[in-house]
Amino acid sequence: MSRSAVPASVRRDWGEDDEGCGILHVDMDAFFASVEVARRPDLRGLPVIVGGDGRSVVLAATYEARAFGVHAAMPMARARRLCPQAVVVPPDRSAYTQTSARVMAVLGDVTAIVEQVSVDEAFLDVSGARRRLGSPTRIAAGIRARVRAELDLACSVGVASTKSVAKLASGMAKPDGLLLVPRGATVELLHSLPVEALWGVGESTRERLARWGILSVAELARTDVAQLQRIVGQALGRHLHDLAWGRDPRPVVPVRQEKSVGAETTFDTDTTDLAFLEARLLELADTCARQLRRRGLQARTVSLKVRTADWQTLTRSRTLGAPTDVAHEIFLAARELLAGVDLAGRAVRLIGVRADQLSSAQVRQPTLDEAVDGPGRRGAEQAMDEVRRRFGPGALGPGTSIGGEVTSSTTAPRRADLS
Ligand SMILES: [Mg+2]
Incomplete structure (x- = not known):
């Protein structure tokens, strides 16, 4: 959300009652630029832009530079025209990564339920920490004070009853602020x-x-x-x-605890039937994707495991162009990996699909295809999650999700050349 999306009149005090507001969204202010200022005090109070030369874009700008209309993702050339007096600093990614780790360590001291969303942003669920550390607002103030004292950096914190409202609140609190949206004020604010x-x-x-x-x-x-x-x-x-209506049941998911999701199946009879194997891959991909969606995660890597009748285990993996929680995409990657396995005529005893390099799934913007053709497969698969939730897991098979390209086969395996 851009700041301009929130009218000034909405940036007010919404009340003091933080009962049931256990979700915090912590967002560093002008992160890269602030890291530069923290290590070069001579820059404090000046318009500072972090960015490269030539055709690159602004990576971060201090609020002094933003006052001139400079913002992140703007072409550097335009930023320099808007604010010729700005100090331009080339990016130092390792410094930002190190500082990010220190910020996340501060958050990790508060609770284990930290979901890092990006290099400078995280959600915390502090609803279980009230006894130990006090109310959510008090915890939020404590985090801001510690980040300031230890790292000389400002962060803004939103405190709310849901993730989406906490994120909205941190944006409204910027710069260097804290905003509580009491549960009872959520709908009015929205x-x-x-x-x-x-x-x-x-x-x-x-x-x-x-x-x-x-x-x-x-x-x-x-x-x-x-x-x-x-x-x-x-x-x-x-x-x-x-x-x-302020309804957002998505939990804060401590991403690092889950390294992968996967499923595998061992056959009653060893098989060389490629169509049969692909149908099983489809089911396994569907299981993986549902696990991901249920946990609000997306995977970047898909791995295939094949065990042959002589107990040799082969694994292959592939990194996807973009993280996914869509069964069809996981299936396509797994099928491609299977096509690349040389089984030398051996029958298959077990097959498995695993999805790793997990990150938390944000509410995704529609892809270009989806913008043109509607929500597409992801929307279709989410709709089926809903059907399964309501009518039970047997209500739909994965074959349905694929639009008939491959359907689960219950017939006896046919012989096929797998090599
Ligand atoms: Mg930020």
């Missing part, structure tokens, strides 16, 4: 915002909604869900309607 303030509404979604005259969160909240789903797709329509 309904005072333009629609693009919602976490998950990017430019294309905003435009679609605007075409239907839905400009504010209040208007979105009053729109019939089915109508919203026609405008932005099944899953996103439901999700945004929930967010507009």
Whole structure:
């Protein structure tokens, strides 16, 4: 969300009651630029821009530089024109990574339930820490004081009952602030915002909604869900309607504890039937993807495990172009890996799929394809999660998710050349 999405009138005190507001969103202010200022005190108070030469973009800018209209992701040439007196500092990624680790260590002292979202941002669930450390607001103030004292850096903290509102609140608290959104004020706050303030509404979604005259969160909240789903797709329509009413059950997921998800299956009879193996891969990919979605995670790497009848175990893995929680994408990678395995005619006894390099799944902006064709496979698979949740796990098989390209085979394996 851009700061401009929140009108100044909304940046006010929303109350003191932090009961049930166990979620904190901590966001470093102008992170890279602030790290530079912290180690070069002569820069304090000056417009500072972190960025490279030539055709690169602004990576970070101090608030002094932002006052001239400079912001992150702006072309450097334009930033220099807007603010010729700015001190331009080349990026030092290792310094930012080290400082990030120190910030996350401070957060880790508060609770183990820390979900790092990016180099300078994290969610914490402090609902279990009240006895030990005090109320959520007090914990948030303590974090800000410690980061300031130990790292000479400012962070802003949002305190709320849900992740999306905590994130909204930290953005509204900037710079160097703390904002509590009491549970009872959540809907009023949300309904005072333009629609693009919602976490998950990017430019294309905003435009679609605007075409239907839905400009504010209040208007979105009053729109019939089915109508919203026609405008932005099944899953996103439901999700945004929930967010507009302050409903966001997503938990804070301590990402580092989970390194991978996976599933494997051993056959009753060893097989060389490629179509049969691919059908099993599809089921396994579907299991992996559902585990990922249930935990709010996405995987960057897909691995295939094949054990042959003579007990040789082969593993192959592939890094995807982008993290995913979509069964179809995991399946395609696994199928490609299987095609690359030379089984030399041996039958297969076990096959497995694993997804690793996990990160927390943000509410994704639709891809270009989705913007053109609707929510696509991810939306379809999320819709099926919902069907399974309501009607039980047997309600749908993975074959359905693939649109008939491959369907689970219950017939006896046929012979096929696997080499
Ligand atoms: Mg930040």
